[in-house]
Amino acid sequence: MSMKTFILAGVMGAALATTALTPVAAEVLRVATGQASSALNVPMNRAVVVESDVPFAELSIANPGIADISTLSDRSIYVLGKAPGRTTLTLLSPDGKLISNVDVHVTPDIAEFKERLQQILPGETIEVRTANDGIVLSGTVSSTAKLDRALDLANRYAPDRVSNLMVVGGTQQVMLKVRFAEMQRSVTKNLSASLGINSTSADVGGSIGTGILADATRLDQIFTDGTTTSPNEAVGRFGLGFTAGALEFAVLLEALESKGMVRTLAEPNLTALSGQEAKFLAGGEYPIPIPDNDGIGIEYKPFGVELNFTPVVVDGDIINLTINAAVSSIDTTMALEANGFTVNAFKRRETSTTVEMRDGESFAIAGLLQDDFRDINGQVPWLGDVPIIGALFRSAEYQRAQSELVIIVTPHLVTPVQGEALALPTDRVRIPTERELFLYGDVATSPKGAAGEVARQDFSTSYGYVME
Helix, strand or coil: CCHHHHHHHHHHHHHHHCCCCCEEEEEEECCCCCCCCCCEEEEECCEEEEEECCCCCEEEECCCCCEEEEECCCCEEEEEECCCEEEEEEEECCCCCEEEEEEEEEECCHHHHHHHHHHHCCCCEEEEEEECCEEEEEEEECCHHHHHHHHHHHHHHCCCCEEEEEEECCCCEEEEEEEEEEEEEEEEEEEEEEEEEEEECCCCEEEEECHHHHCHHHHHHHHHCCCCCCCCCCCEEEEEEEEECCEEEEEEEEEEEEEEEEEEEECCEEEEECCCCEEEEEEEEEEEEEEECCEEEEEEEEEEEEEEEEEEEEECCEEEEEEEEEEEEEEEEEEEEECCEEEEEEEEEEEEEEEEEECCCCEEEEEEEEEEEEEEEEECCCHHHCCCHHHHHEEEEEEEEEEEEEEEEEEEEEEECCHHHCCCHHHHCECCCHHHHHCCCCCCECCCCHHHHHHCCCCCCCCCEEEC
């Protein structure tokens, strides 16, 4: 490189210095001939003016794609960082001898990044460093959401070159309280009438009847013992029989009313670390035969109360929940027979959703109201339409079944406690001694002292954890 080229490069460097690329720093190279100087750190898209103690005649950069250079004088060099990386700046004396090799390290501009980080996330203790051609973030942040914001901002300054060493502080364990509540109500009413006529004459015989009295056997029972059997085993049956000459008349009234109510309540509690999945099953497994090449195999299907959830502590006490909840039971009213096996059906209520709540807030994630109604009327054609008397030729059945299911979830931020502060169901009772059992008749007593106080705790709070 000639001196004319140096002068031209110096003029271009001076022009750049007076425009957009303003130098932000100046360093002095203490040059010892033949020895390399210390590394020169240059922020990307920033310029650094380097001054040498000895005049140089030529200079070169190993990788112009990383840094650009120009001369301002025979002792000043203008270095512009273009891309993250490392390269070498070589200085030669007028007699062609090596003055020094300078390691130029171009790094992302973390000064501006730190300012933006402080503006977006004030109060967060995040340390920013450069490593090779990337950015290293370390420290403790208060939530996962703020961690994601810091990483997103860092990727704008160093795309795909961000190392995350940050940790999330605060409480990161979530206990989920789920309440399954189901009510089932059923009402069934049945009213039917049967009429039967039987001939006792030796000349003319035969019988006729409606309903269950169409069977001559049941018709005879009315006159023998005043009762008869019913296909539906109705508890309210009234039979009346009378004779008129050679004819026997029988009337059977059947009335059935049944009411029932079923209550199902389950309250599973499950704790998991933020971002980790937790599973819960309270029930059992039902064997189902499966034909295979070796004969009949067995596959087990779970039933009962199932709960899968993944909590994520978003910010502070805001919790994001992905929940899969189900309640299932064996349906004995429906069954399938195959290969000599009888397999029952299943009743299953299931929900899958994602919600966001604060610590201690509750949310009804599912609700089901089902109302089944059936009204059946049967009668003998024409005869059933006759006023008053037609009631003997009619039957009516009324059925109604209602079910209501509600699933409520409540998340809590929790922390572990000492084991002696926890109560177990076995702590509520104390096994009696033989003397207490046989002499005093004591079956079970409550423990005394501190253990008794712990045993009297209410189990409606978090098991094994203390709410914040």
